[in-house]
Amino acid sequence: MSVKSAERVLRIFELLTSHVNGLSIKEISETLELPQSSTSALVHTLYRENYLSVNQAKKFALGPKLIPIGNAARESLDLASLSTESLQRLALAVEETVFMALLANQELVYVAKIDSNRSIRTSAYLGGRKPLYCTGLGKAFLTFMPEEQRIDYLKHVSLKRITPHTITDKDTLLARLQEYAQLGYATDDEENEEGLYCVAAPIFDASKGMQAAISVAGPKERMLRQKSQIVNNVIDTANGISQKLGYVL
Known part of the structure; x- marks a missing residue:
């Protein structure tokens, strides 16, 4: 009543x-x-x-x-547990590995990983850290973080080559980030691990600040065959989690 x-x-x-x-x-x-x-x-x-x-x-x-x-209320929200059901649905829909990461000391930290029956071995693990410039999740953070924070990061970071596909030129990386801002998601095209392709999208809170990022990762050939579907699912899932945090689309 x-x-x-x-x-x-x-x-x-x-x-x-x-x-x-x-x-x-x-x-x-x-x-x-x-x-x-x-x-x-x-x-x-x-x-x-x-x-x-x-x-x-x-x-x-x-x-x-x-x-x-x-x-x-904000402190009572455990982002990873709040998102678990959404991430599980995403993994079931795309049949690839799903990740969630937070930003810590200018690196990403994996806080959730949902495997599928087709998951492949990657170097990513819960609690593990990765650079921002060469990962889909990291580039999502770079794309949607405040401009001053992005400028400071790029000023001090050294873009070391991790695979033959890693972007090591800052102007090229900036141009790519501008593309991602228009698309609403970021990608990693074998830049951190050879053969692996990743699509990542941001999660925002009620103050419109970026709190986390989620991604789908899998073998490049398989990911590209269903890229449109994966992109739609990742963005929809990220938007749904953002709304749970009070973000208004």
């Missing part, structure tokens, strides 16, 4: 999340199609309890009491 007043409070919070400069009571009631009198009562109650605040324009915005609640 739903409680009407509780539902209205939640809708007010959701509305103000996308209006950082605040809204008047009239604007809130009209947007949510609620009676102005009951909207006023709810808003003033939330204001008295510090769940809403009033800015200089006399408009209501999210208040300071929501900050510790949001922080606690």
